[in-house]
Amino acid sequence: MGTFFHRNRGLTPYLLLLPGVLWLSLFFLVPLGFLGYQSLQSGIYPNFEFTWEFSNFSDAFSNYHEQLFRSFLYAGIATAVCLVLAYPLVYWIAFRAGPWRNLFLLAIVAPFFVTYLVRTLAWLNILADQGPVVELLRDIHVLGEDGRLLATTFAVVSGIAYNFFPFMALPIYVSLEQIDERMLEAAKDLYASSTQAFLRVTLPLSAPGIVAGTLLTFIPAAGDFINAALLGTPKQSMVGNVIQAKFLESLDYPTAASLSFILMGIILVGLLVYARVVGAERLTG
């Protein structure tokens, strides 16, 4: 084998790529092609026909633009919440936690040891109308007599932020942890205040982490349906809920497939714009 690689050195990169390419074509491109095929079908379950039904896209968009908009709104708020909460936390862990670093990191990841669904179901009990949290908030008059947390926009957005928090925290941590502290010392030697040192050294150096974190949080959050399904009402329904219901309940595959494509398309365009704004090199680290 060794001699084979020596003799065909030019082939090596392609051979290294091969498993990944095979994986992606089998489990991403093929299903994507099939999804595209379904999105242009017409008819009703179980008799669908391929008819280049492009109106599926315009129908899906005009019927569900509200849920699409809501998905991006909720995902955007949740991403912002994650960023605001995660940055100071991992900053502290990276620079101040010393030997306890790993323990704190473990604490961030620990909720992931429980499955996504169960984690979200737990909030159903925590936020229940007759539960201790709501009762306490009613007692201290944060919530009105009839106020509730469950089945509100607040619950859905908080659920998303909670569930995707580690995706924001960990990339930022990695980028902060790599910062050479001597750079900060150098900044101070050059008469930078702490704030200036943070704004001109730490923040730019952690930008790749922020960019990666926002993408890792925002993209899955925009397609999420579990949080809206369990913690929301029909008024909080997101596009993920519509796609899930169309695929798995009403068996309306063409609409579900075209909605998936619309969601993907919007995310892709958003990603390109984002890359332009922040600079493509930040996306790749």
Place this chain on the structure above:
Amino acid sequence: MNPRLTRQELLRRGAAGGALLAFPSLLAACGGGGGDESSGELKDVLNFANWELYIDTKKPTTLQQFTEQTGIKVNYYEDIDDNATYFAKVQGPLRQGQGIDRDIFIFTDNSRFPSLLIDQGWVQQIDKSLIPNMSNLIDAQAHPPFDPDRDYSLPWFSGMTGIAWNKKLTKPVTTMEQFFTDPSLKGKVSMLLELADSVGLTMLSNGDDPTTVTSETFDKAMSTIGDAVDSGQIRKFYGNSYTGPLANGDLAAAIAWSGDVKQLQADNPDLEWSLPESGGMIWTDNMLIPTGGSVPTASTYMNFVYDPDIAAQIALGAPYISSVNGVKEAAEKIDPAAADNPYIFPSEETLSNVYQYDSAALNNDDFITTWQGVTGQ
């Protein structure tokens, strides 16, 4: 043993793997559930998919008695939350002629699925020679439109759809109008995902007839429900899983099935149930044998539950309305007060106030799509 594979063996295994990928039918043949070969013989296990809160639990339960009598063990699964979701789950394998590892599953006659399953050939004929007790089937259930000769199905139980409420959280909820508009119920009521139940009750309250649905009456019902969603009155649409939030007080009132509430009272004695003043809905769940299920095993069980003594025990535990003749007498033997149980033996007055949803409207795609839109799907 030499742990390293020879080149030849590697190639052979690789080829076998490739063959598996190339022929999905080979994989299917390995999968559980099986094809027709398992359908013909009596098995020692019955896999039964049912809804929650839908069978007796007092020991010895009827399932235990069945095992004792026949030696057939029952795996009882509470798989079904609502008709559409359960159908969507099982249709994939059924469509490819594969089993779903269940011998009996249950669909409601006010959904489009019993007729769809029979038309597509995804369920098997019951073996009437193994069900002599079928003679106990009441006349009213002998010829349903989706299965005129009961070749494929037998009723499990029937029930009524009305309003349940938690008397600690609200005054009695006796009209749909109150349900939809009472400000003290805002955000604390839920409706059922089942179109026929929720829409039927709404039509009755609108003064329309749910036994003959027209586009006009349907649209009117949609706007009534849609308004209540927009105003924040309706918190959610549930399948059978409304029971949890109703019992723990997240819901003050819910559109609910008659027998469920009776069973939930064990957990929460504050729950009440009644038909709205404008009338309620009635429906019947049906046992069917999916492709791949064992017909003799399933038919043996169907025969068992069509024994009035057994049907009476299930009816008292569930408690729902049986389609088996002689249940009332059998139930009175177990519990003399049973005859007065309105959940099992509704009075003539109650029965004159419940309606069956128009079966011709069940397959209307526009209705189904509109309904999904209103329920946030």
